[in-house]
Amino acid sequence: MTDKQSEIVQPVLVRVNGVLLKEQTAQELDAISAFRPHPSDLLIASYPKSEGTTWTQEIVDLLLHNGNVESCRQAPITTRNPFLELSTKISSQTGLELLEEMDPPRVIKTHLPFQLVPVGIWENKCKVIYVARNAKDTLVSYYYFHHINQMIPKPGPWEDFVHNFMRGEVAWGSWYDHVKAFWEARQKRNILFLFYEDMQENPRREVERIMNYLDLSISNDVLDHIVEQTSFKNMKDNPMANYAFVPKEAFDQSTHKFMRKGVVGDWENHFTTEQSAEFDKDYEKKMKDVNIPFRTRL
Template structure:
């Protein structure tokens, strides 16, 4: 996919303009979701994946983009240029995201892609479309420790002008603990996928393990995907997905999102380390 595609995606967000304000939260089956997601949840819930599709699930700010990039590189034999064909949200659509036109929704993007697809979600396990489990799709879940996850989410909620206003840090801590942020409770989220990991064949990873020994975790993902790549390709993937290289990669660092939506003067999408 060419640079023009990246620009058209960014231009669509820019064109949405004033419709891209901070969306309020609406409960869906007890889970607070931003109104543009909640209003379209019936269509999201009805999504029917292909058995070859891969789901990458996380609580927000727990290593999603990092894992998306690792998977894309594994599937493309470590070819960096192939993985610069488009920005992350186009290569690996966000299942439930739903934005004002002309921005394509996650479903719009997925419906234009041929399987196998890499699909991102922040939905807790009970809200994931049942087709993923009926088709026995492979699922990778990444959990991050609560304190670091909360800090990263706080900064993200400040810079992302579509997320609900985070308010002061002192109040944000209590909202996090009560599960009153977008996508609900961190505690229930990580526990739900953990309890279902064996029954649903979920590869459950820990963000801290990925930081401690990225090569080991890349190899775990590779084996889960039934791939076999030579050592030099694995080494290249580890290097390409280092924080330094990811932060400098315009196809992975979310600089395709205009500053009117992601205000980098407040915080970068990739802030101090893998908080993505």
């Protein structure tokens, strides 16, 4: 067993400020909180398995490199866009260690809820892109992700996971709290709020929105090229983006891949009629104070 593999330990979740986090993340939270970004850094934030996270990372990388695919395939996505709270060294370095070695501007990924994002992000007025996906499809994707991710606890039976998700008793906490906090802060903090469903419906439109937010000017031909290169099929076949480079001891993709389906409405293949009704009732209660235009079908 290599040193890298031996660092993968039995996953444990601990509660920090009401949010369940991996034990290693909780132990390093002070250092994460103290991270001081450069004003030119970009943060891409999302709740886990919002599906558009990796997609957005690749879009941003191609936009920043004017569509140069080879430049974006020189290293795995975890190296190009460090995962801020990555604590287990599945890529030989933690997210913070990678960031320390990189010169700004840097593109940073996080799943941390709004209240745990380093305050320096806001103080330095960094640009932030938040990617959100409807709750039901996120739940399904997160359920499958628990089966391959060896760094978080196994999900247990489907019906149990549905209730754990509804209660926020999963890693990175409540989906409801996560999306609501970023939504409510989007204007004050200049956050570009993206919906996965919008990206699926009209990827070219959303790529242009990202380009404009980043104050870039790119030709129509290059934008078309970026849309094509970041299609689900091309992303799934891209070894620098599909997480095939992650050791099996961290991501066991033998049963299904990190990029599984990439569709809107897959929840209908998993929820029973009773579960869907119960979920909808709970959702209405938790989201009654906001009007976020999520769509569960296209």
